[in-house]
Amino acid sequence: MKKAMKIVLIILSLIILIVGYFYWKGYQLKKGYEANEIQYTKKRLPADINFPKSIDSTLISRGKRLSNTLHCTYCHGDLLQGRETEERVSPNLTKVRHQYSNAELVKAIRYGINKDGALIGGDMPSAESYYHLNDTDIKAIVAYIRSLPNLSNENIPSTYGNKNGTSIFDLIRGGYANVFLGWEPNVDEFVYSSPRPAYPSDGIMRYGQYLSQTHCARCHGENLSGENGYWETADLAVGAGYSLDQFERLLREGKALGDRDIGFMTKLAKGYLSHLTDSEIQAIHSYLKKRADSSREN
Ligand code: HEC
Ligand code: HEC
Incomplete structure (x- = not known):
């Protein structure tokens, strides 16, 4: 024994x-x-961004809209006050912002590196999407974060990140x-x-490309040709097959051709992408059409 x-x-x-x-x-x-x-x-770190001394309210409201269209609010909560979901805990930005300079906030959003120089986990889409944000838009987001009141959020644990990490x-x-x-x-x-050009001033196509990169790449892949991993998504060439009206319906109401609900895309469109303006939606649509045409030619 x-x-x-x-x-x-x-x-x-x-x-x-x-x-x-x-x-x-x-x-x-x-x-x-x-x-x-x-x-x-x-x-990839860029040259410093110069922040204006006084921030005007147009910049702040642009930042607010971006926080929705880029769905920061999906993870961090409606007013960026922090949010816990099944997958992750995203911090209260109105609380942590005091520990960040403007430049450090830019670094956190674009590069996914926090103030301690460590990687921000929790699948925040810096590398695929926010890295491509131009200086104006990133300043607008930072200005918006600074403009919010202090919001306490007792529900948010002090340790956060990806729960399925x-x-x-x-x-x-x-x-x-x-x-x-x-x-x-x-x-x-x-x-x-290498970094994309700073601001797409040369026409609607470039603007459409910029918007797709910053708004769609998280799930449709860095080159927009679909993903086959955590996200299983189509090449955005599919969107080129939509008429502008149909495309608007997809991004505003989440209804795909044939009146289909398409999972997370439907939720994202209704709650977040619906904040895109008509001309932004048009720019994305034009770009996707051009992109599909040129890939057919090749
Ligand atoms: C898919 C979810 C998701 C999205 C979308 C997202 N974040 Fe995050 N973010 C997180 C998580 C989770 C963390 C904390 C991760 C960690 O460090 O463990 C975080 C951390 C941060 C931090 C660092 C906070 C700290 O405590 O040091 C900042 C700043 C930030 N996010 C800003 C933004 C902004 C601005 C946007 C939109 C442009 C955004 N995030 C979009 C999930 C997200
Ligand atoms: C958070 C993830 C996510 C983001 C961001 C996202 N999508 Fe999607 N998208 C999905 C998922 C999931 C589907 C459903 C699977 C599929 O058919 O690709 C989808 C499907 C689609 C489809 C296929 C519709 C059809 O007819 O089946 C189009 C077109 C599309 N998205 C366009 C966009 C555009 C344009 C953007 C950016 C403005 C965008 N998506 C951003 C997740 C996302």
Whole structure:
């Protein structure tokens, strides 16, 4: 009997050692991965943005509208007062803003790096979308964040981020894959293209491209050709098949051709994209049409 106990104990400790080793390996990998991501992100940092001394109310109301169309409000709450959903906890921006300079807020939004120089988790779409925001729009958002009253939000925990982030099991699995399959996280996916031109002043097409990049890329992919991961989305060429009226209906009421509700897109359109102006919707539509035409020619 005693012998059997001993054997069980030995086997148990072996298992704990092995699992512990994989966990440690996975943790090291994750740290290395994050360090690389930050390093690449730093390469993208722009020249400083000059903020005007006095902020006029047009800039603030532009920022307010952007906070809706870019659906910051979906995650951070209607007045950016913080919000907890099933997937994530997004901080109360009226509280944390005091710890940030304007330039640091820009860095947080565009580059997804917080004031401590760490990556902002929780799938905030900086890399795919907000990175492309031009100086005027990013200033407008910062001005809007500054203009809000202090809102307390007792419901928001002090630790936040993606609830479906790296679990202990993910780490163990990652460590296991690394030891036995020689698997490494793919760092190259964080090498970004060079910055886009600052402001699309040359016509509706460029404006449409800018709006699509900043508003649609989070889910339809950085080059708008659809995603096949967490989001399973179509190439935005689909939108080129819509007439302008139909396209407006999609972005305002969330109704796709044939009167279909299409999951999260319907929710996003109704609550957030519906704040886009007529001319913005028109610009996106024109751009998607042009994009589809030129990809047919190639
Ligand atoms: C998909 C959800 C999501 C969207 C959309 C989103 N955020 Fe976030 N954001 C988060 C989460 C989650 C965090 C905290 C993540 C962490 O660090 O763990 C965060 C962190 C931040 C921070 C840093 C706060 C701090 O505590 O240091 C700022 C600033 C911020 N977001 C601004 C914005 C703005 C402005 C927009 C829109 C342009 C936006 N976010 C859109 C989820 C989102
Ligand atoms: C938060 C994620 C998200 C964002 C941001 C987003 N979409 Fe979507 N979109 C979806 C999902 C999910 C679907 C449904 C799956 C599919 O058919 O691609 C969808 C579907 C679509 C479709 C297909 C409609 C059809 O006929 O089936 C079009 C067109 C579209 N989106 C346009 C846009 C445009 C334009 C933007 C930016 C202004 C945008 N989406 C931003 C998630 C998003």
